[in-house]
Amino acid sequence: MKSLIKFFSSVKLAIVLLIIITSASILGTLVPQGRSAAEYAARYGQMSDLMIRIEVTRLYQSWWYIGLLLMFSMNTIVCTLMRLPPKLKKAFQPVLEFEQKKLRSLKIKDQLETNETVEHTKERVKTALFSRRYRIKESTKKSYFFIFAQKKRLGIFGSDVVHLGLLIILAGGIISGMAGFRTTLSIKEGQTLPVPNEDFSLRLDKFETEYYANGSVKDWKSTLTVIDNDKEALSKVVEVNHPLTYKGVVFYQSSYGLHWDNPLVEIHVTDKNDASISEYITLKIGDTAVFSNQRLELHAMSFIPDFVLNERNEVVTRSLEPNNPAVFIKVVKERKEIFSGWLFAKYPDFARMHSQKETGLSFNLANFKAGQYSGIQIARDPGVSLIWAGCIFLMLGFFIAFYWIPSEIRVIIEEQKGRTRIILGGSASKKTESFKQEFEKIIEFIRK
Amino acid sequence: MNESMLFLIAFILYILSAFFYFIFLFSKKGSFAKKGYWTIIIALISHTVAMVLRIFESGHAPFTNMYESLSFLSWSAAFAYLFIERKFKIRKAGPYFMVIVIGLMALASSPLMPKEATPLVPALQSYWLWLHVSVTLFGEAFFAIAFVTSIMYLAEKYKEKKGKISPSGLTAEKLDSISYRSVGIGLPIFTLGGLVFGMVWAYKAWGSYWSWDPKEVWSLITWFVFAIYLHTRLVMGWRGKKSAIIAIIGFLAALFTYFGVNYLLSGLHSYT
Ligand code: HEM
Numbered sequence A: 001m002k003s004l005i006k007f008f009s010s011v012k013l014a015i016v017l018l019i020i021i022t023s024a025s026i027l028g029t030l031v032p033q034g035r036s037a038a039e040y041a042a043r044y045g046q047m048s049d050l051m052i053r054i055e056v057t058r059l060y061q062s063w064w065y066i067g068l069l070l071m072f073s074m075n076t077i078v079c080t081l082m083r084l085p086p087k088l089k090k091a092f093q094p095v096l097e098f099e100q101k102k103l104r105s106l107k108i109k110d111q112l113e114t115n116e117t118v119e120h121t122k123e124r125v126k127t128a129l130f131s132r133r134y135r136i137k138e139s140t141k142k143s144y145f146f147i148f149a150q151k152k153r154l155g156i157f158g159s160d161v162v163h164l165g166l167l168i169i170l171a172g173g174i175i176s177g178m179a180g181f182r183t184t185l186s187i188k189e190g191q192t193l194p195v196p197n198e199d200f201s202l203r204l205d206k207f208e209t210e211y212y213a214n215g216s217v218k219d220w221k222s223t224l225t226v227i228d229n230d231k232e233a234l235s236k237v238v239e240v241n242h243p244l245t246y247k248g249v250v251f252y253q254s255s256y257g258l259h260w261d262n263p264l265v266e267i268h269v270t271d272k273n274d275a276s277i278s279e280y281i282t283l284k285i286g287d288t289a290v291f292s293n294q295r296l297e298l299h300a301m302s303f304i305p306d307f308v309l310n311e312r313n314e315v316v317t318r319s320l321e322p323n324n325p326a327v328f329i330k331v332v333k334e335r336k337e338i339f340s341g342w343l344f345a346k347y348p349d350f351a352r353m354h355s356q357k358e359t360g361l362s363f364n365l366a367n368f369k370a371g372q373y374s375g376i377q378i379a380r381d382p383g384v385s386l387i388w389a390g391c392i393f394l395m396l397g398f399f400i401a402f403y404w405i406p407s408e409i410r411v412i413i414e415e416q417k418g419r420t421r422i423i424l425g426g427s428a429s430k431k432t433e434s435f436k437q438e439f440e441k442i443i444e445f446i447r448k
Numbered sequence B: 001m002n003e004s005m006l007f008l009i010a011f012i013l014y015i016l017s018a019f020f021y022f023i024f025l026f027s028k029k030g031s032f033a034k035k036g037y038w039t040i041i042i043a044l045i046s047h048t049v050a051m052v053l054r055i056f057e058s059g060h061a062p063f064t065n066m067y068e069s070l071s072f073l074s075w076s077a078a079f080a081y082l083f084i085e086r087k088f089k090i091r092k093a094g095p096y097f098m099v100i101v102i103g104l105m106a107l108a109s110s111p112l113m114p115k116e117a118t119p120l121v122p123a124l125q126s127y128w129l130w131l132h133v134s135v136t137l138f139g140e141a142f143f144a145i146a147f148v149t150s151i152m153y154l155a156e157k158y159k160e161k162k163g164k165i166s167p168s169g170l171t172a173e174k175l176d177s178i179s180y181r182s183v184g185i186g187l188p189i190f191t192l193g194g195l196v197f198g199m200v201w202a203y204k205a206w207g208s209y210w211s212w213d214p215k216e217v218w219s220l221i222t223w224f225v226f227a228i229y230l231h232t233r234l235v236m237g238w239r240g241k242k243s244a245i246i247a248i249i250g251f252l253a254a255l256f257t258y259f260g261v262n263y264l265l266s267g268l269h270s271y272t
Helices: A002-008 A011-030 A037-044 A047-053 A056-061 A063-092 A100-104 A118-131 A153-179 A348-359 A384-403 A432-447 B003-027 B030-058 B066-088 B091-109 B127-161 B172-206 B214-234 B240-264
Strands: A108-114 A135-141 A144-151 A181-188 A192-194 A200-211 A217-228 A231-239 A244-246 A249-271 A278-284 A288-291 A296-304 A307-309 A315-317 A326-333 A336-344 A361-380 A407-416 A419-428
Touching: A002 A063, A011 A056, A011 A063, A011 B214, A037 A047, A047 A056, A056 A063, A063 A153, A100 A407, A100 A419, A108 A432, A118 A135, A118 A144, A118 A407, A118 A419, A118 A432, A153 A384, A181 A200, A181 A249, A200 A249, A200 A361, A217 A244, A217 A249, A217 A361, A231 A244, A231 A249, A249 A296, A249 A326, A249 B172, A278 A288, A278 A296, A296 A315, A326 A361, A336 A348, A336 A361, A384 B172, A407 A432, A419 A432, B003 B030, B003 B066, B003 B091, B030 B066, B030 B091, B066 B091, B066 B127, B066 B172, B091 B127, B127 B172, B127 B240, B172 B214, B172 B240, B214 B240
Parallel strands: none
Antiparallel strands: A108 A419, A135 A144, A144 A407, A181 A361, A192 A200, A200 A217, A217 A231, A244 A249, A249 A278, A249 A361, A288 A296, A296 A326, A307 A315, A326 A336, A407 A419
């Protein structure tokens, strides 16, 4: 146990760990993370098996990387705690009676003699120190009078605050990793979906995409409503960078896409024999429209965004992108089907040939409009508040460590052959230059 | 006076100031260092106005392409140099440091860097973008100073070993201490901008404060290198050569985070 504590209190270990973690992290940026085994095999050949086994392909989630981080945390905890008691003592209960020898070994020091009494000199020195905002402790031993003056003494704890912040952040990361939950819902306008792992649901009221003049996407906006206990609990327009939070669950705008559940199609009808006939009929898939003075019915049966025939000659869609959109329609005249077939937006002549033969009419898929879904990322991350708290400590500690620099001045006053001798010595860990000037000002003040 | 005109004026003035500093270096006449210093100030004013004009023209933060962010990095580096020169009297570092500023400006104005202010993709429309990028680059400007003073330290140490003492008073020891102070200024700023603001922004935009994206990992690596710098120095008493080498590695890591990741590795942070 003792040797374990000794092991973990070493700063050398910290340096070694930092070097190992840094090297491992570099490795993780060189190997693409979280791809499929096939992709690694193609890229690295025979090496790929080994790489997957030692988890360099998901390095930052691997047991050994996390193990290193845990060791690093342990190191920080033990090292900081072991050094804390002496630091606390130094700041709050300093040894007041010190040796002259020690004082004289300091880099910044001076010695004065006056004809004033010891009592007088004491007051003078104290006033000088007070005027520079030093905090004073004093004591007497035999014929010696000791003054111990400190300024910004809490500055020595800057590093501890940094380390504490670091540990809080690591703890937050562990909690996020273990208890955090993240998924994406694809939700259509008007649809209500239950939120996974929660007892409330989410409804998308409206989804819009805004574009810049050059056609690139400016923003996605989803009007979301949280439904809790059958009541509308909260409603907000969610955009990228502007999420919605409800009961610790955060909803982000993360993606969008097209869906083809019941797209709107526009069909252009013309008549070979009568040039005046040119009708545009807009309807949803599954609906029926009557046209041509009520004499004809048009049924839009089904829609395929990327039409292709598979090896068994069945109609399937190759993708969800509208690469080869086609609609299957049926035209009925007085209960009798006069035409049925596919209309292709990209190949209008194909259907025209068939339909004209049978009816003299020609049909054309002039336009279509898919529904949009909004990709809403759902995250519950109980580690987040710790992360922000840790960041605050981290920054606070940094500023204390670098800008709240403690300094101390020790003074011994003694009577020597009717005269009073003052020995002063001081130190400031990092600001030697400006401390030197301050020290000289204090000496000047005492001399006056 | 339009933006590119003012940018060009700033560029020329930076070159002029480097010129003054080099004359100072060889002639040892302090008046030239002073001229160099004031030339940087005028260049910075022109550069600042150029950036403000660009913000008004594009209507968003000037950090959305390489030209804009390089321009801002040069601006920060020049500013950081003025600050450090005033504080630590390191005029001798002026010529070398201005070479870096000029290099960055040249890179920014090279035809390789797309200049058009492109419309922002949705994820970039956030005031956290301003904070994240500007504060990070500003911190890195101080790493650049530590980089230059560390290299100067190594050169000076080499000279001192041969028995030549620098007449300017900018000794190896002083250079070492200036590197440390620059890291001390740069590291908290870099931590705030690169890590803290970066996490806040990622959380707002993607719903996850940390994704182990290569750019994130490389900022972390940069941060670790400077943590190594601090601890070897403070606790293990490393000084001089070893410290200088770590500071140089640290700046190179920052540079790789900035350039290398965009061009060599892929991830969330490359938006093209
Ligand atoms: C990346 C992680 C770390 C960061 C960012 C960090 C940061 C700091 C900072 C800012 C200081 C103050 C420096 C100064 O006052 O100039 C410091 C001091 C120190 N750190 Fe760390 N630290 C880290 C990890 C560790 C670890 C793992 C250990 C454990 C061995 C450690 C041990 C120390 C010690 C012993 C000091 C001297 C502080 C004193 O006694 O005042 N640090 N650290």
